[in-house]
Amino acid sequence: MKRLLFVLLLASAMISGAAIFADSSSEYVVQSVTGSVVREVSAGKFEPVTEGLVLAPSTVVNTGVNSVLVVKIGDRVATIKAMQKGPVDKLANSALAVAKPGIKLGANASSSDVNAEAGQTRTNVSTASTRASDATKDLQWAEE
DSSP states (O other): OHHHHHHHHHHHHHHHHHHHTOOGGGOEEEEEEESOEEEEEETTEEEEOOTTOEEOTTOEEEEOTTOEEEEEETTEEEEEOSSOEEEHHHHHHHHHHHOOOSOOTTOOOSOOOSOGGGOOOOOSOOOHHHHHHHHTTTSOOOOO
8 A cells, every 4th residue: 555655656746747847848839820831730731820729849831932930939939931841840940040139231330430521541451443553553654
């Protein structure tokens, strides 16, 4: 009887410990779908992805042309863009890795300490036009 009680306590401790330390980031909850996004349910069989659907990390998703899939992983949100196919965990992780802060194409400077009245200045960077103008000083030209 004591052995049975001990086994039951041990089993309940393992189950509750697993529930406490379970990784909630293994669930990918679909927040929004734009365009044609499908998931593979079996070999060659696809079903549309809808909002609120919970995806396993190994679920293969396929986003069509002009489609966007937004998934929530724990407290993070990943945006999977158009024309991508693969497991949702890899696509979401690559989408999160791309979203790093930095200088964007076409960004404007918020502030600068460069003197606006300085005008154009000469730099030490050699360009083709400066090399050509320097070379003319070394040659004797005869104009006719």
